[in-house]
Amino acid sequence: xxxxxxxxxxxxxxxxxxxxxxxxxxxxxxxxxxxxxxxxxxxxxxxxxxxxxxxxxxxxxxxxxxxxxxxxxxxxxxxxxxxxxxxxxxxxxxxxxxxxxxxxxxxxxxxxxxxxxxxxxxxxxxxxxxxxxxxxxxxxxxxxxxxxxxxxxxxxxxxxxxxxxxxxxxxxxxxxxxxxxxxxxxxxxxxxxxxxxxxxxxxxxxxxxxxxxxxxxxxxxxxxxxxxxxxxxxxxxxxxxxxxxxxxxxxxxxxxxxxxxxxxxxxxxxxxxxxxxxxxxxxxxxxxxxxxxxxxxxxxxxxxxxxxxxxxxx
Amino acid sequence: xxxxxxxxxxxxxxxxxxxxxxxxxxxxxxxxxxxxxxxxxxxxxxxxxxxxxxxxxxxxxxxxxxxxxxxxxxxxxxxxxxxxxxxxxxxxxxxxxxxxxxxxxxxxxxxxxxxxxxxxxxxxxxxxxxxxxxxxxxxxxxxxxxxxxxxxxxxxxxxxxxxxxxxxxxxxxxxxxxxxxxxxxxxxxxxxxxxxxxxxxxxxxxxxxxxxxxxxxxxxxxxxxxxxxxxxxxxxxxxxxxxxxxxxxxxxxxxxxxxxxxxxxxxxxxxxxxxxxxxxxxxxxxxx
Amino acid sequence: xxxxxxxxxxxxxxxxxxxxxxxxxxxxxxxxxxxxxxxxxxxxxxxxxxxxxxxxxxxxxxxxxxxxxxxxxxxxxxxxxxxxxxxxxxxxxxxxxxxxxxxxxxxxxxxxxxxxxxxxxxxxxxxxxxxxxxxxxxxxxxxxxxxxxxxxxxxxxxxxxxxxxxxxxxxxxxxxxxxxxxxxxxxxxxxxxxxxxxxxxxxxxxxxxxxxxxxxxxxxxxxxxxxxxxxxxxxxxxxxxxxxxxxxxxxxxxxxxxxxx
Numbered sequence: 001x002x003x004x005x006x007x008x009x010x011x012x013x014x015x016x017x018x019x020x021x022x023x024x025x026x027x028x029x030x031x032x033x034x035x036x037x038x039x040x041x042x043x044x045x046x047x048x049x050x051x052x053x054x055x056x057x058x059x060x061x062x063x064x065x066x067x068x069x070x071x072x073x074x075x076x077x078x079x080x081x082x083x084x085x086x087x088x089x090x091x092x093x094x095x096x097x098x099x100x101x102x103x104x105x106x107x108x109x110x111x112x113x114x115x116x117x118x119x120x121x122x123x124x125x126x127x128x129x130x131x132x133x134x135x136x137x138x139x140x141x142x143x144x145x146x147x148x149x150x151x152x153x154x155x156x157x158x159x160x161x162x163x164x165x166x167x168x169x170x171x172x173x174x175x176x177x178x179x180x181x182x183x184x185x186x187x188x189x190x191x192x193x194x195x196x197x198x199x200x201x202x203x204x205x206x207x208x209x210x211x212x213x214x215x216x217x218x219x220x221x222x223x224x225x226x227x228x229x230x231x232x233x234x235x236x237x238x239x240x241x242x243x244x245x246x247x248x249x250x251x252x253x254x255x256x257x258x259x260x261x262x263x264x265x266x267x268x269x270x271x272x273x274x275x276x277x278x279x280x281x282x283x284x285x286x287x288x289x290x291x292x293x294x295x296x297x298x299x300x301x302x303x304x305x306x307x308x309x310x311x312x313x314x
Numbered sequence: 315x316x317x318x319x320x321x322x323x324x325x326x327x328x329x330x331x332x333x334x335x336x337x338x339x340x341x342x343x344x345x346x347x348x349x350x351x352x353x354x355x356x357x358x359x360x361x362x363x364x365x366x367x368x369x370x371x372x373x374x375x376x377x378x379x380x381x382x383x384x385x386x387x388x389x390x391x392x393x394x395x396x397x398x399x400x401x402x403x404x405x406x407x408x409x410x411x412x413x414x415x416x417x418x419x420x421x422x423x424x425x426x427x428x429x430x431x432x433x434x435x436x437x438x439x440x441x442x443x444x445x446x447x448x449x450x451x452x453x454x455x456x457x458x459x460x461x462x463x464x465x466x467x468x469x470x471x472x473x474x475x476x477x478x479x480x481x482x483x484x485x486x487x488x489x490x491x492x493x494x495x496x497x498x499x500x501x502x503x504x505x506x507x508x509x510x511x512x513x514x515x516x517x518x519x520x521x522x523x524x525x526x527x528x529x530x531x532x533x534x535x536x537x538x539x540x541x542x543x544x545x546x547x548x549x550x551x552x553x554x555x556x557x558x559x560x561x562x563x564x565x566x567x568x569x570x571x572x573x574x575x576x577x578x579x580x581x582x583x584x585x586x587x588x589x590x591x592x593x594x595x596x597x598x599x600x601x602x
Numbered sequence: 603x604x605x606x607x608x609x610x611x612x613x614x615x616x617x618x619x620x621x622x623x624x625x626x627x628x629x630x631x632x633x634x635x636x637x638x639x640x641x642x643x644x645x646x647x648x649x650x651x652x653x654x655x656x657x658x659x660x661x662x663x664x665x666x667x668x669x670x671x672x673x674x675x676x677x678x679x680x681x682x683x684x685x686x687x688x689x690x691x692x693x694x695x696x697x698x699x700x701x702x703x704x705x706x707x708x709x710x711x712x713x714x715x716x717x718x719x720x721x722x723x724x725x726x727x728x729x730x731x732x733x734x735x736x737x738x739x740x741x742x743x744x745x746x747x748x749x750x751x752x753x754x755x756x757x758x759x760x761x762x763x764x765x766x767x768x769x770x771x772x773x774x775x776x777x778x779x780x781x782x783x784x785x786x787x788x789x790x791x792x793x794x795x796x797x798x799x800x801x802x803x804x805x806x807x808x809x810x811x812x813x814x815x816x817x818x819x820x821x822x823x824x825x826x827x828x829x830x831x832x833x834x835x836x837x838x839x840x841x842x843x844x845x846x847x848x849x850x851x852x853x854x855x856x857x858x859x860x861x862x863x
Contacts, residue, residue, distance in 0.1 A: 018438030026454055128328070144579035146530040148537045148553065149571040152560060160561045211701025213656055215715040215766065216688030219680075225714065226703035233705075248445025252534055256557075266446075267538055270453040282450040286442045305705055305750050320612045321676075325662040327619040 005298055012294060019286045020075060024068050027279045075283070081276040085269075090276045094262060094284060101250055101261030107177055108184035108246060109239070115189040117235065120196025124204060125223065135193065142190025147249050151183045151256045180257040184249055192242055199234045203227045233304055240296035244289050332590050339584040346577055349393060350400040357390035361547045370563045380565040382556065388569045394547035395570060398459060400577065402541075403529035406463045406470075411521045413467070414474020415513065419505060421475065422482025433479070436472030444469050445531060452540035459548060462532050462541035470528070477520060481513035515592040523585035526578035533574055549574045605672055607632045607774055607806050608653060614665035615648050615657065622648050622661070624830045630823075632773065635800060635807045637817030637838070639853060640827035646810040649827075650776045652676075653808070654691055655683040670774070689719045692767030694796075696779040699751040699759040708762055709747035716769055727769065734765045737802065738795045757788035761795065768799055775799065777809040781816060793819060814854055818842055826850045 046054070062070070074080065080090040123135040158165045158179060166176045203209070204227055212222045254263035262281055269277035301307045349356065358378075365385035373380040379388035417436075421429040439447075444466075451465035485491065491508050499507070535541040536550030544551060549570040556566030606629040615623040623645040630636050638646045651657050653668055655675050668675040670686060678686075687693075695701040702711055709728070716727045728747065735743035738761050751759060760780055767775055777796065781789040793816055799805050811817060817824055817838070824841040826834040826849065833847045845851045 014434060015437055015441050018435070019441055022438060022442075023450070026451055140579070140582065141575075144526060144582055145575055146533055146537075146550075146571075146578075148534060148550075149567075149574060152553065152557070152567050152571065156560055156564055156567070207695070207697070207700040208703045210656065210658075211693075211695060211698075212703070212711075212715075213684075214654060214687055214693035214695075214701070215718070216684045216686070217715060217718050218684065221714065221718070226706065230703060230705050244443040245445065247443040248449070251445065251449055252538060255538070266449060270449070270538065270540065273453075275454075278450050278453055282442070282446060285446045289443050290441045306752055320665060321667050322665050323663065323676075325616055325619065325664050328660075 004301055008294055008297065012290065015290060016287065019290070020072055020283060021068065023279055023282045023286075024071060026282070027275045028064065028067075080280045080283075083269075083277050084274045085272045085277075090280045093265065093277065094280045097260060097262045097265045098284075100259060101254070101263060104177065104180055104184070104250060104254070104259060104261060105243070105246060107181040108188060109243070111181055111185035112188040112192055112242075113239065115185060116192040116196050119189075120193045120235075121200050121223075121228065123193065123197040124200035127201060127204075132197075136197075139190040139193045142186050143194075145187070145190075147183050147187045148252050148256060150186050151179070151253055154179045154182055155256075176257070176259075180253050180259050183253050183257075184246060187249060188242055188246055191245070192239065195238045195242075196231075196235055199231045199238070200227060203231045206230075233300055237296055237300055240292055243292055247285050247289055332587060335583075335587045336591065339580065339587055342580045343584050346396065346400060346580060350396045353394050353397040357387070357393045359387035359390045361386060361390040361394040362545055370559065370566070372563070373565055379569040380563065382552075382566050383559065383563075388565060391547040391552060392549070392569050392573045395549045395552060395573060396577065398542055398546060398548045399529055399533060399550075399574065402459050402463050402532050403525050403581075406466055406528050406532065407521050407525050409463070409467045410471045410524075411474055411517060414471040414476075415478040415510075415517055417471065418475040418478025418480075419482055419509060419513070422479040422486060423501070423505065423509070429479075432475065436475050439469055439472045440476075442469060445534065448531065448535060449538065449540065452535050457540060457543050459532070459536065459542040459546070462535040465535070465540075466528060466531055470524075474517060474520065477516055478513050481516060482509055485509065485512050519585070519589045519592050522588045523582070526581040526585065529578055529581070530574065604631070606630060606669075607634070607671060608808070609669040610649070610653070610666070611669075612666035613649075613652065613663060613668060615645070615652055616662060616664045617648075617658075618660040621664075622830055623652075623827075625666070626827075626832050627666075628825055628832065628835060630774070630806055630808060633800065633804045633806050634823060635797075635809065635821045636823045636825060637821030638808065638810045638825045638827060639812060639814060639817055641812060641853075644827040645830040646827050647778050650693070650778050650808060650810055653776060654687055654693060655680075656687075656693075685719065688715060688772065689770045690772050691774045691776060692770065692772040694760070694763045694767050694775060694777040694780045696782055697756075697759070698763030698766070699754065699756070701763070702751045702766075704750065704752060707748055707750055708766075712747065712766060712769065715766065719770060730769050731765055734768050735761070737798060738764070757784050757792065760784065760788075760792050764792070764795055764799065768803070768805070771803060771805075773806060775805050775807045777807060779811055780809065781813070782811065789813075789816070796820065814842070826853065 078091045080094075082088060083090055083093060086093070119135050119139075123132045126132045165178055209222055209227060212226060213219075250261065251263035251267055253259070254261045255267040258264065262285070266278060266281040268274075269281070363386065365381075368377075368381050368385040369383050371377050371381040371385075373388075377387050377389065379392060381387055382391070417432055421432050447469045448462070448465045451468055452462050455461040455465060486509075491504060494504050494508055532541055533548070533550030533553075536548050537554045539551070539554065542548030542551045544555060552570040553567050556563070556570075559566050608628075608630040610626055610628050613623060613626045614621060615626075626645075626649065628636070638649060640646050648657070648661070651661075652663055653670070653675065655678060657663070663676045667677070670690065673682075673686075675683065675686075702708065712731060713724050713727055716722070717724075731747060732743040735741075735746065740746065740758075740761060746754065746758065746762060751762075754762065763780065775796070780796070781792050784792060796807060796809070797820060800807060807820070809816065809820060821838045823836065824834070824838050825832055826841065826847065828847075828849045834841055834845065834850045841850065842854060845854060
């Protein structure tokens with residue numbers, strides 16, 4: 001187990017390097033000159049000499065590889081430059097917006113788990129019965145709805161028609177998180193319910209279920225103590241994997257609901273061509289995603305006795 | 315011992331509707347594609363012609379889905395929107411399927427250094443939450459629906475490379491391929507005649523299932539202003555432009571929204587059915 | 603005649619509309635060992651599953667009846683059947699390792715199985731299990747109980763299977779190819795241990811196998827199945843010494859013997 005964890009950490013290094021390199025290249029192939037953008041965004045008029053001097057200052061005259069190394073060093077020290085727009089430190093800005101996104105992510109995951117796990121299990125147990133068809137139908141609908149459409153529909157019904165919930169912002173108390181959470185949870189649970197169902201069905205078709213039946217064990221007990229226990233490992237892993245789509249989804253949802261998190265920050269930055277902010281967003285979201293996946297993987301390995309006891313080479 | 319009467323019981327047998335489903339969903343998909351192809355000929359009005367006198371009309375007999383704030387007919391715009399949405403999603407899926415499969419086949423067939431390099435590369439791409447990366451890439455490339463497609467293609471190919479590679483690895487050493495090799499078939503011929511047909515199943519299933527997802531992601535980028543730009547009739551950007559009118563003229567949102575929803579649904583239904591047919595492992599689970 | 607333990611009368615079994623077993627009738631007396639032989643796909647295992655009422659969703663007894671101690675198994679409700687499984691009928695699978703939950707210990711699953719039917723202490727269950735292990739000359743029963751199925755060898759898992767089935771002291775053991783996945787030497791041991799169970803507890807055994815040798819060694823009666831039909835059924839001596847059907851003759855001729863015991 002320890003060995004495995006260490007190996008996984010080592011494998012993480014090239015991936016993290018790759019993430020940073022890709023993000024670096026991405027924001028550097030932007031056709032527009034960084035300094036020009038900065039000039040037009042901050043509304044300061046600069047002469048060409050001044051611009052060149054600035055370019056030298058941030059090292060833009062150096063070859064790309066060298067720029068990357070310098071930049072990476074800065075990133076590791078938490079220095080990701082300053083926003084072209086506000087002039088504030090990018091990393092600080094990111095960190096200040098992160099809690100709002102985490103808050104939203106956590107409530108969405110919580111709601112998703114609350115919806116999907118029971119429904120997925122129910123759907124599997126009642127396979128090809130009415131309830132199964134109903135659940136599958138609903139999750140099918142949810143899967144075909146883009147989350148920006150869901151957001152707008154929810155706003156339309158709950159805020160504009162029924163006037164029950166605020167349209168936007170995180171300054172109107174706990175009520176303001178309901179709609180964004182609901183939006184994200186609808187999309188995520190539709191996908192996840194299907195995965196839970198498939199996982200449970202796969203377990204239900206395994207020989208040990210028949211074995212337990214042959215020993216006269218009640219279906220409920222087989223389900224709770226064996227099938228669900230065995231499925232949970234996969235279910236948790238799948239949940240962690242779907243966090244990736246959640247992280248991407250928050251950008252649109254945050255900007256629709258004016259939720260002041262990193263997603264809205266990124267969307268705002270796009271309109272202003274505020275590359276350092278976009279860069280920080282991409283890198284840190286990817287890092288968060290990778291770390292979440294790593295943690296899940298380690299938990300999985302810890303929980304599964306087959307792997308923990310070193311029987312299966314992972 | 316006395317003879318007992320023999321009990322006879324009827325067994326319920328589930329009918330297999332897969333073929334009917336395939337026909338129905340296939341027909342619906344075809345219909346959507348036809349709408350997209352012939353969009354300019356079937357729109358009741360010019361989707362781009364502004365008529366400010368008729369702005370924001372509620373759905374009525376003349377304008378079945380109402381008009382937007384420039385007085386453009388929503389129905390015509392939704393029909394035109396089918397063109398950009400469906401064509402861009404299909405194009406995107408074709409690109410990533412072909413590119414990913416080529417990489418996957420190369421990796422699986424050649425292995426060695428090229429394989430490990432490309433697989434490490436795909437690890438890196440897979441480490442990004444897809445939409446996050448696409449948002450950044452599209453923003454750097456500054457708008458346009460083709461740039462949105464490019465951004466999503468850039469991040470989405472590794473999945474296909476993975477699938478193709480693992481398929482190649484499982485069949486590469488199959489006796490019939492060794493036999494073909496011994497019979498003097500060249501690498502190219504083996505790949506085309508034996509490997510491609512064998513990996514096609516899982517790749518196609520993934521591809522068809524991806525069309526709907528990709529359509530939503532492209533629309534999402536357009537919604538953020540990173541895809542189609544006004545005045546192009548595209549569902550995502552139409553919805554984005556209509557946001558402020560949600561309260562007063564909800565049809566401006568509902569029409570393109572429902573169009574995306576229904577189209578994605580049809581493609582997803584088709585995808586599920588194709589999977590039932592081509593992926594025996596899955597369908598066995600569904601039927602038993 | 604006393605009431606048969608298991609009584610199958612003109613049974614047809616179908617899977618998804620396809621007939622798998624046709625017009626099968628057989629009776630088992632208490633304490634009797636019945637060997638059911640035939641090639642794979644001949645419907646042998648299906649017969650065992652039907653006896654327990656454990657056919658998969660798409661399978662069903664479409665004609666005829668199966669009685670256990672006079673109780674109609676085919677028409678019994680799931681809940682009544684469940685009470686038979688374990689205390690009355692025990693099943694040994696070809697791969698006991700796979701027939702147990704992979705992420706729970708054997709001990710844990712043993713307690714679960716027994717406590718489902720009997721109100722006794724865990725200590726008592728464990729004593730019974732250890733005693734059975736001793737009968738099979740396994741001295742490290744404690745360790746086996748603490749193991750997960752994947753930690754044990756195939757032969758060991760089969761003995762665990764016998765133990766699991768025997769702890770509730772059932773009247774009928776249904777063994778579905780219990781030795782097919784094992785090495786020849788281990789096979790012989792497992793077969794002997796099943797015989798010992800009958801000796802000690804008077805348990806009737808229905809064993810499905812494609813190994814005529816196993817049947818010759820164990821069985822009192824033999825049933826030969828071919829393409830879903832019972833082609834030969836009778837006392838072992840009669841069937842094996844004087845087979846009437848050409849198929850039976852072929853089967854006997856094709857399989858190596860296991861009668862060194």
